[in-house]
Amino acid sequence: MKIALGPLQYYWPRVTTLEFYAAVCDWPVDIVYLGETVCSRRHELRLPDWIEVADMLAQAGKTPVLSTQVLLETGNDLKTLRKIIENERYGVEANDMGAVHLMQKRLLEADAAQKPAFIAGPFLNVYSKPTLDVMAAQGATRWVMPLEMSRAGLTQLQHDRSAGLQTEVFAYGRMPLAFSARCFTARNRNFPKDNCQYVCMDHPDGLLLETKESQAFLTINGIQTQSALVYTLIHALGELRGLGVDVIRLSPQSQHMDQVVAAFRAVLDGCETADEAHQRLVPLMPAGPCNGYWHGRAGLDMVSSEGVVVSQAPDARTPGVKARSIA
Template sequence: MELTVGPNQFFWSADRWSTSYAELVQSPVDRVVLGEVVCSKRLPFYQDRIPEAVSILAEAGKQVALSSLALVTLKRERKQTADLAEMGVEVEINDLTALSYLPENTPFFVGPLVNVYNEGTLGWLAARGATRVCLPPELPLDSVTTLARRGNELGVVIEVWGHGRLPLAISGRCYHARMHGRTKDNCQFACEDDVDGLDVRTMEDQPFLAMNGVQTLSDSYACAAYQVEDLRNAGVKALRLSPQSQGFSQLCAMYRQLLDGQIKPADIATFSKQGDAPVRLSDGFLTGARGVDWSGEDAGQ
């Protein structure tokens, strides 16, 4: 089973952004998706770093793709999306409008924000040129199995969300800006202080969601460590790991060790919960009654 690093969901400084991808050069991952998926206002801060990141990762033997935005609304965003097709790198679409800018028969990836819930949608995307699909993270294991089987028949690689806060929704409004009493157009990049998203709690002070500019994320960090064998048996070919600010390169190495049978799922769970702030893990969308459920509880994790 392969490992894919998805696009960074958060707003990091250009230096932090570059450093994180430089560290992946030595990481045992097979594929890295670069670019902006959440907010186009962030892109100019690190856009000039992307070619170098593409170069060093490709030289290290990684397959590289560029991500489209999840929500394209402005003229400049349409131009940015069109420019992706001219970069000479495979494109991962997270909004179907991106297909209008890809020449026919051009291979492309499909990100987890596109609703690929059934075999008909998967077949249509395959006919359009999709070679790899990361399924939406809310699908149960039975649906994943059905789509992985169909993907194998179509020659489309199926991957699933392996680790990281789950992308739940994208809005036309910026929650971070609103919280600081600002408009979206004058946000002053309020999201930059929350490098892994801002925790949202209920009125009863219970953990609920995470805020990331215009994006809503899960409070818990999805972790498929305990489901690796079931996913492998289902025909899933890759796990997707979502960048986080602390310990990400080590996390990637541990997932490689897990896939190779060198460590146990509990080792990843223990590592993930280390750090300054407590982290909740979940895998309930795959097997539980609720997305927030966690298989590791049975193992004391």
């Protein structure tokens, strides 16, 4: 089973971003997704810069994939999308149906020896066999399971999927749950979206949103809404392998990402148990862990390897748990 590093969801300074991907060259990851998927106003790196990063990673033996933006709002967004689709060097992750249709057109025009790789991203909401069949018919070579899908749902789709279609599962990181035309981070500072002052850069792992009772609720990241807690399937790696999953995706965070990758690699290679790796991971997370969706439960639940449901502390800024109940 391969490890993929998902696209960077946050807005980091240019130097920080380039240093991060230079370090990735030495990490035990197989696939690296690149590009701006959240907001086109984030311009520290533009498409030519991402292509250069892809070249660097390819030389290091990684497989770069260019990810498309999830919510397109302007003509410039569409131009960038077309340039990504038309690139002849790297595979593409399509994150909206417009990208899927453009990719299908390119696939039809390409000769058989140069068919470009096309990954159906997690935001296409593939929850059923008919939808999965549509993706395969459009030319997808791999699909990414929606974040809210449970183990039972994945089991069914693994049975139903077309031969040759690979499966990728989001296995670590704050979950991107929704996108909006409004910028919540700018609104938090009373800035209009068109003059946002790029305040996303002040929050390298997103901005925690709390209820009036000071309970962690969500994380806001520009126009994107994320989970407050960090999703982790490190206890489920054996199940994922048994289900025939080809790739697990780890989403970048601003600190300790090399250690996160090493922990997942150690479990996959049989060098460490999931429980041991999980204990090492929790202090490295920007918030407490959760895996409820995988078990068909509320997303903020954390279910241990013994099936014990751990209720999260109200304050997600402190990783860890306080209350336990038996599932």
